[in-house]
Amino acid sequence: MAAREEKLRIIKRDLESRINELNALSEISRLITSSDNLNKMLGFIAKKITAMVKADICMVHLLNKGAFTPKMVYGAMRDRDTALKLAHVLSKSKLASRVLRTERIQIVDNLIRHKKDPFCGFCARESMQSLLMAPLVERGTVLGTLTCCSKRPYAYTKDDEEEILLFANQAAMAVENARLFDNIKVNYLNTMKLVAGIIDSKDRYTESHSEQVMRTALGIASILNLSVKQKTIIRYASLLHDIGKVGIDTTILRKTGPLTREEWVEMMRHPKVGAEIIKKAGFLDELIPSILYHHVRYSGGGYPPTRKRREAIPIEARIMAVADAYEAMRSKRPYRKRLSRESAVSELKRNSGTQFDPKVVNALLKVLR
Template sequence: MDISNETVKILVVDDEESLREICRDALKDEGYNVLQAGDGQQALEVVSANKDVDVIISDLRMPVMNGLELLEKIKEKQLDIDFLIMTGFATIETAVECMKKGAADYLPKPFNINHLLVKVSKVIRDRTAKLERNRLSNIVRMLNLSNALNAQLDLKSICYEFVLQVQRNFSPDSAVLFTRADGKSNLTKSVIRGRLFREDPEFFARVQRLAQESLNESKSYLLDKYTARQLPMFADQEFPYSLMVVPLFSQQNRVGAVVLLRKDSSLFSNDDLQLLSVFAAHVATAIQNAKMYTRMRDQNIDIIRSYAKAVEAKDYYTKGHSERVAVYAVKLGSYLKLDSKELDALYTAGVLHDIGKIGIPDHILNKPDKLSDEEFEVMKSHPVIARDILSQVWSLKETLPVVFHHHERVDGKGYPEGISNGQIPGLAKIISVVDAFEAMTSDRAYRKALPWEKARDILLSGKGSQWESDLVDSWVDLLNRDGFENIQKDMQTMPLRTSQR
């Protein structure tokens, strides 16, 4: 993930207006978006009105609310904001206390303005790296969730496995999964874990009403003792909890809702709510498919397609690219008379072939002109990133070599390993041909789509060096037989491979 200075929002908190102004001017000169507050209480109000604050630079001693109290409030609310403390009372004890409470760094007064900029730059770099690690970690968690769900063959097992997974990933004190029976509108309890819901039936009934409201209104909730008071069903009672409610939807079908609750422990965060929403989307698909199919394998593609969309969300011009590559690959595989298992593997590899680009910085992925040699080396790392992600999921072990080697060339000049024709997996060579063709016939940030005839000619000129000759000839024969326009139309109606059985 790449974070430019223009996208970074910094809040400077100090009761000395002149110092705030000096910091603001210096930070603005570096391109940062800068806000100001005169004390900790004002800072909380600014943060409440600006949900995207990345860094707070705060004095330690201030009236109304000091810097440490502000830091504690930020941590208590579990806001994803890095904290840089500055103070004129530069003692080791103060620094240790700040770091123990979660400060990212410590800046003693008086300081040189360049020292401030160096500190801020380091905090931003560390923040960028942390966000990237979290994003890749979440992808692995989602893939592991999919793997766990895919191993279950019936609705009851899926529900129990899902609740087990959310317990492992979110550590709630209690959890409950509500589902809807076909043709019914009301939610019923499917799985419940923890004592809190069992010991207070009246409270559980209120939670169930909130879950029903969440599903009916397609709205998620993140509640604590302050925000719960705004809801009528909790306004008349104490609420010493942190609670998340997320509805379950699958292709516009209202499936159910999941509720997680903590008592007397750390609060759930907005990041938790977002990740739980992704988990909920996956289990909703699993539940729906479990009602339609006897084996969970039949819903695998619906789940893994969401990972390709996570990549495509970074780049508007590649929207739908992975899906088209998957369909083209199956078309070519069918023309070559591959069996059903190989066609399924081709489709899965086509959907996942670019998943490693989730780890490529946005400024490289979306660059509107030719990449530099250094940038291209970074881009070439995406098969390795894909391998690191997919290797976490045992059910994709057969797909992994196809994804990893889809940029190899038959003359050995490809990447990531530079292997030649006889060493490249056959399915990877198929993906390579259709991936190149799809990329050439689609708009990109750096150029408009080429006519399909031009793309065909480029493939023909590269056969035997970049691509296997027989595969290029077969793809060209298929284009000539069916017509490029007709193949594109088939994209709209072609069913998922796993639902063709």
């Protein structure tokens, strides 16, 4: 009776383990199809593997031009310096070379015995005693490695190998999908940049305007110590800020005299139209607020109509507003001469606090020094 109950307990435990594994794989599949955030997906995979095989560390390293780059380190040793050192020694590891060459999982039961291998030696010095390394392979291409380390000797079994292989395949799919998505994104942005250039060229007075706005806006962003992500938004949003002018009649864009009320209404539509164009892409939503609000006044007003003012306006849009205005004043237009730097700066100072964010204006002044 006792033996039967023990057998039932083992069967129940194995079933629960399999159910947890299937649930995790299902969640990963959902993330792969619904998210373009590779770090989020790999972090979830690493977390699940760590819990499932009781690893102390789970690492994902990707190949880039023959060298490894750390993409995810979960568990102990999560500081970036250690992750970079691991990537460096991994590139010199015969164990890693064997995994990549054979496309098969390798298990090391006693790291101290293999300390001559740079990667195994490094992990042993970090108090790890055993590891399992799996290749990340998708469509016949080896993308990198997934490694689990444990402070226990002989920590990994054949069952662990099979489980981790399933998760490694999911991780490889996530990496490949993210790379394909990035390629699509880059190609789309290049197309939009081409369209923006065509719009600028519709008016010989504003040729290269978007490029100049981008350079000025990035200079301001650097002075304000914005993050890499914010600078990326500014880079592309600046290039595409006038994309909404694609539907505006060339006669309006090139008009030498004052615009009529109807023509101004048409011109003021371009931020909203531009935001709608970008929204249709489906994966550039982070650019929309900057494009939509770059003609909104800091103290309220401007276009399109909105209740946003001051800090409620995205910082990227506030920067673009200043950069756009400055570059517009510094270029010749059919209805006026090109303003000198001094005159343009004087105009920005005069409207600082009303039309423009004062700290952004001050940042531009530092850029111009």
